[in-house]
Amino acid sequence: MSDLRKELKVSAIENGTVIDHIPAKSLFQVVKILKLNAIPNQILFGNNLQSQKYGTKGIIKVNDKYFEAQELNKIALVAPSATLIVIKDFTVVYKKNVELPKTIKQFVKCVNPNCITNNENIETKFDVHIDEEGQPKLRCNYCEKFTAKDNMVFI
Numbered sequence: 001m002s003d004l005r006k007e008l009k010v011s012a013i014e015n016g017t018v019i020d021h022i023p024a025k026s027l028f029q030v031v032k033i034l035k036l037n038a039i040p041n042q043i044l045f046g047n048n049l050q051s052q053k054y055g056t057k058g059i060i061k062v063n064d065k066y067f068e069a070q071e072l073n074k075i076a077l078v079a080p081s082a083t084l085i086v087i088k089d090f091t092v093v094y095k096k097n098v099e100l101p102k103t104i105k106q107f108v109k110c111v112n113p114n115c116i117t118n119n120e121n122i123e124t125k126f127d128v129h130i131d132e133e134g135q136p137k138l139r140c141n142y143c144e145k146f147t148a149k150d151n152m153v154f155i
Contacts, residue, residue, distance in 0.1 A: 012090055014087070015088050015089065016041070017061075017084065018059065018061045018062075018085040018087065019062075019083070019084060020057070020083045021082050021083045022057060022059065022060065022079045023054065023058070024047050024048045024049075024057055024058050027047045028047075030075060030082075032154075034067070034074065039062075039065065041063050041065050042062075042064075043060065043061065045061070046059050067084070070106075070107065072084065073100075076099060077128075077136050077152060078152070079098070080098065080135070081097075082098045083096070083097050084096055100130075100136055103125060103128065104124075104125070104126045104128060105124065107154055107155055108126060108155065109155050110126075110143060110145065112140065112145040116143070117142055125140075125141040125142070126147070127139045131149075136149055137149060
């Protein structure tokens with residue numbers, strides 16, 4: 001009985017990105033907003049994994065994919081505790097926490113149906129704020145309505 005495996009090892013990626021420390025409840029939202037279901041790359045993800053710091057966490061490994069600034073901003077909005085790890089030739093090139101930008105343009109829809117951005121061909125723009133629970137919320141630059149993290153619609 002002492003020879004039983006206690007954990008399963010996942011192979012390392014040669015080149016690509018690991019997104020670690022995603023809150024477990026946000027993992028599938030990250031997959032969706034990054035449109036990882038539509039790319040041909042090998043993708044590994046795990047959810048509800050034990051984490052000393054967060055209790056449970058999610059992790060995503062994407063082979064041969066490096067994320068652009070706009071994609072990192074999306075991750076920061078839904079998983080502000082996430083860590084980005086870039087790997088080249090099986091070696092960690094850099095590791096950093098995602099950072100919330102001060103402003104967001106183009107990729108989130110305003111929750112106000114009367115906002116000009118929902119009725120005319122105008123690019124959305126939001127200022128990023130932090131709510132009482134430490135979660136990001138967005139204030140529309142046009143109608144000034146706030147959008148909470150759970151109500152964000154990515155376009």
